[in-house]
Amino acid sequence: MTNRKWTLGLIALILVCGYVLIQLLSSTMRIDRLVQQIEPSKMEGPAVxxxxxxxxxxxxxxxxxxxxxxxxxxxxxxxxxxxxxxxxxxxxxxxxxxxxxxxxxxxxxxxxxxxxxxxxxxxxxxxxxxxxxxxxxxxxxxxxxxxxxxxDNREAGKRMGELVVKDAAGNGRIGVIIGSERADNQRLRLEGFRSIISSTPGFEIIDIRSSNISRIQAAQQTEAMLRQHNRMGTIVGFSALDAAGILEGIRAANKEDMHVFGFDDLEETRRSIAQGDVMAVIVQRxxxxxxxxxxxxxxxxxxxxxxxxxxxxxxxxxxxxxxxxxxxx
Missing domain, CATH: 3.40.50.2300 (Response regulator)
Known part of the structure; x- marks a missing residue:
């Protein structure tokens, strides 16, 4: 009797385990089918x-x-x-x-x-x-x-030269503040600018200094340039922060009637144009x-x-x- 009970218990255990295994396999197969359905949609969607x-x-x-x-x-x-x-x-x-x-x-x-x-x-x-x-x-x-x-930085430099030459009220003695002596875009702007100024009688670039793309250094270099060249009438800045720095340097040197040109339309630069402190800027995009x-x-x-x-x-x-x-x- 004991053996019979043991046998029946073993059979019941095998049946239960078999049922659990079948359910597990069935569940796994359903998950596999779902994954197969999801994966193609992922493959078809654009990768980031x-x-x-x-x-x-x-x-x-x-x-x-x-x-x-x-x-x-x-x-x-x-x-x-x-x-x-x-x-x-x-x-x-x-x-x-x-x-x-x-x-x-x-x-x-x-x-x-x-x-x-x-x-x-x-x-x-x-x-x-x-x-x-x-x-x-x-x-x-x-x-x-x-x-x-x-x-096109060379062309932008030429355009700046044309603006300065067209400004009849400014004198032809020009100072230039470039953002960097090494940067390709600054070098090309200077090349284009030179090509216009050098071919126009009465206009001359008398000093070129670098701001290192810094408003503070633009101000310092402008002040030093004006103290060295007191007959300078026009200053051109070739990077975005230069115009604002040039204006600070002009004030520090106690100069008046300077004609300032720059690049880019930062909000402060726009205000300076509206107030007449900056003549014009070349605006990039x-x-x-x-x-x-x-x-x-x-x-x-x-x-x-x-x-x-x-x-x-x-x-x-x-x-x-x-x-x-x-x-x-």
């Missing part, structure tokens, strides 16, 4: 592309606007922007960020060119690893970068630079091809155009 954007200076208004344009385009195209840059202008830090970004292996990189042989080699290294690189604002033309997106860079990457990812240079048009902003814009609203 990660793009690193390396700015010249993290919180510079110009670069924040580039970031905004890139993010706007990325949001529409299913990409993600990882924005980074030095806290202060620092080409060495830009090189380190580019090197680390390549190691991290993003889908693409957008970065400013800095006219540096090692930086050029890093861009080529990224290309060799299948990471497309687009230069923005300043080019690295000796590299194998995918494309350059930004201002950093937001469009950011968005165009991402649009080109989208074309590249889809197998498209395009020219190596994409120039974003500049405009001129002066008091007349500001007043026309306000009255037209």
């Amino acid at each position: 592309k990660h793009v690193v954007l390396i700015a010249q200076e993290l919180d510079n208004p110009f670069w924040r606007t580039v970031e905004q344009g890139a993010n706007d385009a990325a949001g529409k195209l299913g990409m993600k922007i990882d924005y980074m840059g030095p806290i202060r202008i620092n080409p060495s830090e830009q090189k380190k960020l580019l090197e680390k970004s390549i190691t991290a292996g993003p889908d693409a990189i957008v970065a400013q060119g800095i006219s540096d042989p090692y930086y050029e080699r890093l861009i080529n290294k990224a290309i060799d690893q299948g990471i497309p690189v687009i230069t923005v604002d300043a080019d690295e033309p000796g590299s194998r970068r995918l494309a350059y997106v930004g201002t 950093p937001k469009e630079m950011g968005s165009k860079s991402i649009q080109l990457l989208e074309q590249y990812f889809k197998g498209g091809s395009f020219p190596k240079q994409h120039y974003i048009k500049t405009t001129i902003l002066d008091s007349e155009r500001m007043n026309a814009s306000v009255s037209g609203r």
Whole structure:
């Protein structure tokens, strides 16, 4: 009797285990079928592309606007922007960020060119690893970068020269504040500017100094320049923060009737134009630079091809155009 009970218990246990095993297998098979249904939809959906954007200076208004344009385009195209840059202008830090970004292996990189042989080699290294690189604002033309997106800086410099020559009220003795002596975009602007000034009788560039993309240094260099050249009548700034710094330097040197020209339409610069302290500025379109860079990457990812240079048009902003814009609203 005891053996019979043991046998029946064993059979019952086997049946229970068999039932549990069948349910487990059935559940596993259902999960597998669900996963198979989900996975194709994932494969069919667009993968998120990660793009690193390396700015010249993290919180510079110009670069924040580039970031905004890139993010706007990325949001529409299913990409993600990882924005980074030095806290202060620092080409060495830009090189380190580019090197680390390549190691991290993003889908693409957008970065400013800095006219540096090692930086050029890093861009080529990224290309060799299948990471497309687009230069923005300043080019690295000796590299194998995918494309350059930004201002035609030589033409922008010529345009600035034409503005200064057209300003009949200013005298022809000109001081220039450039953002950086090494930056390709600043060098090209100066080349274009020189080509107009040197071919116009009565106009002469008598001093050129660098602000290192710093408002404070622009002010200091302007003051020093004016104390050395007291007959100077016009000062031109080639980077976004220069115009504001030039005005501070003019006040520090106790000079009057100076004619100031600059680049970009920062809010403070716009106020200075309205007040008559700045004659005119060449306005770039950093937001469009950011968005165009991402649009080109989208074309590249889809197998498209395009020219190596994409120039974003500049405009001129002066008091007349500001007043026309306000009255037209």
